[in-house]
Amino acid sequence: MVLKVRAAAAIALFFIISVYPQAYNGYTLFGPHNSRYTYLVDMNNTVVKTWTHTKNGGYTYYLLEDGSVMRTAVASGGLNGGGAQGVVQRVDWNGNLLWEYTYSSSTYKAHHDIEPMPNGNVLIIAWEVKTAAQAVAAGLNHSSSIWPDHIIEVQPVGTNGGNIVWKWHFWDHLIQDYDPSKANYGVVANHPELLDINVGSTSGDWMHVNGISYNPELDQIVFSSHNLHELFVIDHSTTTAEAAGHTGGRWGKGGDILYRWGKASNYRATSAQVFKVVHCAVWVPKGLPGEGHIMAFNNREGQGTSMIVEIVPPVDSLGNYVFTPGTGYGPAAPYWSYTASWFYSNHLGGVQRLPNGNTIISESTSGNLFEVNQAGNTVWNYNRGGEIVRVLRYGMDYPGIRKINSGEIVINEFMASNDSIPDPAGEFDDWIELYNNTDDDITLSGRYLSNASGQPTKFRIPQRTVIKARDYLVVWADNDLTQGGIHANFDLSDAGGTLFLRNLNGSIIDTITFGTQTMGKSMSRIPNGTGQFTETNPTIGRENKLSNTVVLLNQGDIVINEFMTANDSIPDPAGEFEGWVELHNKSRGEVNIAGAFLTNDVSEGGKWQFPEGTVIPANGYLVVWLDDDTLQAGLHANFSFPVGQGMIGFMNRDSSVLDTVSFSDESTNLSYARIPNGTGSFVLAIPSIGKANTTVYSTVDPMGNRNVGYNLAQNYPNPFNPETKINFSIGVPGRVSLKVYDLLGNKVATLTDDFMNEGSYSVTFDGRGHPSGVYFYVLTSGEAKIAKKLTLLK
Structure with missing residues (x-):
C-alpha cells in the first residue's frame, strides 16, 4: 500500500531530540481543510516544510517516494456536495506543478479521497448523476435524482492528462425488494454481495463514500461510506467489463461486494450496528503490526465520543470472506479499538497504523493530531486547531523525506562527556564530527560552529579545510586554539546545550539541541548522515x-x-544441510536486532553479532544457520552445534542474556521447538522452520494435558515395504485426521479425515508409489496433534 504523505526540503534544517520517546520517529504531513497549504512538521511540532498550492482543497494528500506531494483540489463548477474536489494535483518538492488532472462536470465529479498505487496510477472516488427516472427504474421507492459512487483508476499522462484504465460502478451491483416488476428485484438478505438501493440518503449524494485504500497483496480495494455506515471491499483484479458483472477476477465474483462491515441491517442481517458515520477505511500495510487488518474512524455521530477500530475480516482457507446468513459478516467485535472521553469528531477523521505498532489519529473537526500506543496512551500530540481531515507520519528512512534530513554537510556525531577517545595531544576532550553526504569534495571555508545562538560566528572553520566525498571531519571542542589540528574556541556541556553549523551569511545549515550526556557515550545520527540523534557507543x-x-x-x-x-532434510540457500536456530518476534512491532549476539557459551559472551539491517517483522521469524561459515550469503554464524550436547544463547547489545536453551541429545530430522509457539517448553517436534510450531513428535503431553486421551503407536513393521499398519486411539469424539508427510513437510497421503467416536483404530499406509526414505505421520484431533516417524525401505 502507498502511504499517503508528501514532503519537501527545508532551507534551514532543525534536528532536535524528540520530547516524545515512545512516539514513532519521523515527520508528520497534514493540510488544513479547504486551504492551499500542506505542511510537514518534525517530532517537536516545528514546521520544516510548507507547500503553497494553486487551488484550494487538501481533503487528502500523500508524500510520494520522490519527494513530490499528491493532493486533491477543488474544481470550479460542476456537481457540488460535501467533500467535492474534482482535481488531483502533484507538485514537486519545491511546489512546482507536475501534473493536474480534472474529473468534474455537471454529471460526474471526483470527491473526498484518492489512493496512489504502486504502479504509478491513482484511484479516484467520484459521483455520477442518475435521474429520478433512472432511479425509479432501478427500484428506488421514491422519485429523486441520486448520485451513486464509482471508482476510476487513472494513468497519468503528460502534465494534465490521464487514461482511465479501470472503473467500477456501485450502480452495477444493486438489489431491491420494493418493486417486483424491476429486474433487480430479490431477497436482500440472500444477497449481501449487492447493495439495497433503498438504504442510505434519500437523494443527491446517496452514499457519500469518503475513504479509499488499496491492498496490493490481495488486489482488493476497501472504501468507507458516511451515509451507509459501512465499509466495503471489492476486487480490483477484474477487467472493467468483469467489474460491471458478477463473475470473474481473482476472487470469482466480478465487481460484487466481497466483504462489508459496520451496519448489517443494510442487508437484513442481525449483527449490531457498529458505525454511526465512518471515515478513512484503510488497510494496514504489509510488514506493519496488524498487516492485512482494516482500520477506520468511527465518528459515532451524536454519541459524544469517536472511536478508532481495527478489524480482522474472517476468511476461509482460500482467503474468501466468511459470511453467516442471517447474522452477517464478522467479526463480532474489533480486534483493537481506541476511544477517550475527550476524543470526538462528528464528521471527517483520519487514522494510520505506524511501524512501531502505534496509531496516529486526526481528530479532524478540532484540528487535534495525536499518536497513541497499543495501550491507548497518548505518546505525541499536536493540537494545531482548525479543521484537518487526514494526518500521515513518514519514518526517518522514507525516501520522500531525504531532502529534509540529508543536507550536504551535517553534524553527524558529537561527544560531550569523553573518557575514552584521546585527541592528538592525548587529552580526552569533547568533539564534533561533521559528515559530507555528497559524492563531491566540499570546502568548509566560511562555515561556522557555535554553541550559543547569540554568537553565530563563534568559531570559523579554518581556510582550505576540505571534507572529502562521503567522509568525516572531527573538530575538537576544547576551547584551546593553541593545539595543532582543528580545535574550537568553545567546549560542550555534559548538562546539555545546542550546537549550530552555519554558513558565511549566518544561515543555519544544521543544529542539534541535546540534554544531559552519559559519560563515554556519543550522540549519533542513525541512519548515518540523515537520521535523528540517538545515544551510541562512539564511532x-x-x-x-x-x-x-x-x-x-x-x-x-x-x-x-x-x-x-542434526539436519539432513532442510537445505540452506547453498543446498547444504546445516544446523539452524530460529528466533521469533512475539511483539506487535518489527524489531531491529542489529548488534545483538548469538553464542554457544554465554560465559564467553557473544560470539556472532547480527549485522546491520537485521529486522524481524512483528510476529515474524528469523533463521540463522549455525555452520561456522560466515563467507556464505545470508545469516551464517561463526560457530556450529557441538556433537551430543550443548547450548544456544541469544544476548543483548550489552551482552546481557535474553534467552538460552540447552540440549543433551540429537535426533536426526527432528527439531526442538517451543510448543505452544513462542511461549512453551522445548520438545521434539516436526520441523517448522520460519513458521509457527504446532506438531509434537511425542505422545508425552508438553502442553498442559492437550494430548491426554490420545495415543499414536509406532507403525509396524518399521522399516517396511510396501505396507505398514498404524494404530491409534481417540479419547474424545470429533473430527480426526491422520496424514503422512515427507521430510520437507509435503503431504504425501491422507489415511483418514473423518468424524470418529472414542475408541481404538488401525489404518494401513501403502508405500507403493513413494520413494524410500523417512516420513512423518501426524494424528490431529481438535487441539491434539501427535507425530511419529516411519521408514520406507525398498
Whole structure:
C-alpha cells in the first residue's frame, strides 16, 4: 500500500531530540481543510516544510517516494456536495506543478479521497448523476435524482492528462425488494454481495463514500461510506467489463461486494450496528503490526465520543470472506479499538497504523493530531486547531523525506562527556564530527560552529579545510586554539546545550539541541548522515550504525523458538544441510536486532553479532544457520552445534542474556521447538522452520494435558515395504485426521479425515508409489496433534 504523505526540503534544517520517546520517529504531513497549504512538521511540532498550492482543497494528500506531494483540489463548477474536489494535483518538492488532472462536470465529479498505487496510477472516488427516472427504474421507492459512487483508476499522462484504465460502478451491483416488476428485484438478505438501493440518503449524494485504500497483496480495494455506515471491499483484479458483472477476477465474483462491515441491517442481517458515520477505511500495510487488518474512524455521530477500530475480516482457507446468513459478516467485535472521553469528531477523521505498532489519529473537526500506543496512551500530540481531515507520519528512512534530513554537510556525531577517545595531544576532550553526504569534495571555508545562538560566528572553520566525498571531519571542542589540528574556541556541556553549523551569511545549515550526556557515550545520527540523534557507543570518524546504539532489546520480545542440530532434510540457500536456530518476534512491532549476539557459551559472551539491517517483522521469524561459515550469503554464524550436547544463547547489545536453551541429545530430522509457539517448553517436534510450531513428535503431553486421551503407536513393521499398519486411539469424539508427510513437510497421503467416536483404530499406509526414505505421520484431533516417524525401505 502507498502511504499517503508528501514532503519537501527545508532551507534551514532543525534536528532536535524528540520530547516524545515512545512516539514513532519521523515527520508528520497534514493540510488544513479547504486551504492551499500542506505542511510537514518534525517530532517537536516545528514546521520544516510548507507547500503553497494553486487551488484550494487538501481533503487528502500523500508524500510520494520522490519527494513530490499528491493532493486533491477543488474544481470550479460542476456537481457540488460535501467533500467535492474534482482535481488531483502533484507538485514537486519545491511546489512546482507536475501534473493536474480534472474529473468534474455537471454529471460526474471526483470527491473526498484518492489512493496512489504502486504502479504509478491513482484511484479516484467520484459521483455520477442518475435521474429520478433512472432511479425509479432501478427500484428506488421514491422519485429523486441520486448520485451513486464509482471508482476510476487513472494513468497519468503528460502534465494534465490521464487514461482511465479501470472503473467500477456501485450502480452495477444493486438489489431491491420494493418493486417486483424491476429486474433487480430479490431477497436482500440472500444477497449481501449487492447493495439495497433503498438504504442510505434519500437523494443527491446517496452514499457519500469518503475513504479509499488499496491492498496490493490481495488486489482488493476497501472504501468507507458516511451515509451507509459501512465499509466495503471489492476486487480490483477484474477487467472493467468483469467489474460491471458478477463473475470473474481473482476472487470469482466480478465487481460484487466481497466483504462489508459496520451496519448489517443494510442487508437484513442481525449483527449490531457498529458505525454511526465512518471515515478513512484503510488497510494496514504489509510488514506493519496488524498487516492485512482494516482500520477506520468511527465518528459515532451524536454519541459524544469517536472511536478508532481495527478489524480482522474472517476468511476461509482460500482467503474468501466468511459470511453467516442471517447474522452477517464478522467479526463480532474489533480486534483493537481506541476511544477517550475527550476524543470526538462528528464528521471527517483520519487514522494510520505506524511501524512501531502505534496509531496516529486526526481528530479532524478540532484540528487535534495525536499518536497513541497499543495501550491507548497518548505518546505525541499536536493540537494545531482548525479543521484537518487526514494526518500521515513518514519514518526517518522514507525516501520522500531525504531532502529534509540529508543536507550536504551535517553534524553527524558529537561527544560531550569523553573518557575514552584521546585527541592528538592525548587529552580526552569533547568533539564534533561533521559528515559530507555528497559524492563531491566540499570546502568548509566560511562555515561556522557555535554553541550559543547569540554568537553565530563563534568559531570559523579554518581556510582550505576540505571534507572529502562521503567522509568525516572531527573538530575538537576544547576551547584551546593553541593545539595543532582543528580545535574550537568553545567546549560542550555534559548538562546539555545546542550546537549550530552555519554558513558565511549566518544561515543555519544544521543544529542539534541535546540534554544531559552519559559519560563515554556519543550522540549519533542513525541512519548515518540523515537520521535523528540517538545515544551510541562512539564511532568517531566512522559510519554510525544501529548496532552501535546502546538502546537495548526488551526482554521477552525475541525468543529462541526452534532449532535443529542434526539436519539432513532442510537445505540452506547453498543446498547444504546445516544446523539452524530460529528466533521469533512475539511483539506487535518489527524489531531491529542489529548488534545483538548469538553464542554457544554465554560465559564467553557473544560470539556472532547480527549485522546491520537485521529486522524481524512483528510476529515474524528469523533463521540463522549455525555452520561456522560466515563467507556464505545470508545469516551464517561463526560457530556450529557441538556433537551430543550443548547450548544456544541469544544476548543483548550489552551482552546481557535474553534467552538460552540447552540440549543433551540429537535426533536426526527432528527439531526442538517451543510448543505452544513462542511461549512453551522445548520438545521434539516436526520441523517448522520460519513458521509457527504446532506438531509434537511425542505422545508425552508438553502442553498442559492437550494430548491426554490420545495415543499414536509406532507403525509396524518399521522399516517396511510396501505396507505398514498404524494404530491409534481417540479419547474424545470429533473430527480426526491422520496424514503422512515427507521430510520437507509435503503431504504425501491422507489415511483418514473423518468424524470418529472414542475408541481404538488401525489404518494401513501403502508405500507403493513413494520413494524410500523417512516420513512423518501426524494424528490431529481438535487441539491434539501427535507425530511419529516411519521408514520406507525398498
